[in-house]
Amino acid sequence: MQVGIVTVGDELLAGDTENTNATWLCDELDARGVRVRRVTTVPDETGEIARVVNEYHAEYDAVIVTGGLGPTHDDVTMEGVAAAFGRDVREHPEAEAWLAERDGYSADDLDPRTTHLPADARLLPNETGVAPGAVVESAYVLPGVPSEMKAMFRGVADEFTGERTYAETVETPEPESALLDRIGDLRAEFDVSVGSYPGETVRIKITATDPETAESAAAWLRDRVEATDAEA
Missing domain, CATH: 3.30.70 (Alpha-Beta Plaits)
Incomplete structure (x- = not known):
């Protein structure tokens, strides 16, 4: 299995935040026999996210995207991934139901975009945070907060397999x-x-x-x- 990784964030490109997510994912995937072919960091721009995700989707078995999830103005990753697959971002009933069952969180306290996902996406619950992830065709969209990203990846890790080395x-x-x-x-x-x-x-x-x-x-x-x- 061959994978491309896309890390999203202006703060990564400015050097304000160390890109530990990419290193951790590469190590985890290598241990599972999965070959990481490329790692690209892109800004918080819908067009750039869509372009790279589209390219990696065409070339590799899966794409892992981290960062830029949530309701703030620069959280545009879901829009970028949706655009890569020609989909809209819309209310996701399963995500809304998942949030309603979480202790300590209320949909009334959050921006409605928190539970908006690309059309027909598979929900990835966020067990340590608020913003859910998603799977859109071959693209796995995970949070940028390292603890949240790691927990969410572990929930789908068995979907990444290869010849162990x-x-x-x-x-x-x-x-x-x-x-x-x-x-x-x-x-x-x-x-x-x-x-x-x-x-x-x-x-x-x-x-x-x-x-x-x-x-x-x-x-x-x-x-x-x-x-x-x-x-x-």
């Missing part, structure tokens, strides 16, 4: 450029994918479809690179 990490103080030949030999020796990430040390991530191959490949490489001080 297993990863091992090897660290070395050697420069990345000096490792190229050994990484090439590693790929030739084992059926694995390899990523290298430089920093204070070089972190080499080895990924395979079974744990034994990942472990064997990591052991092979550890025997051929300089160990870090912690491993020496």
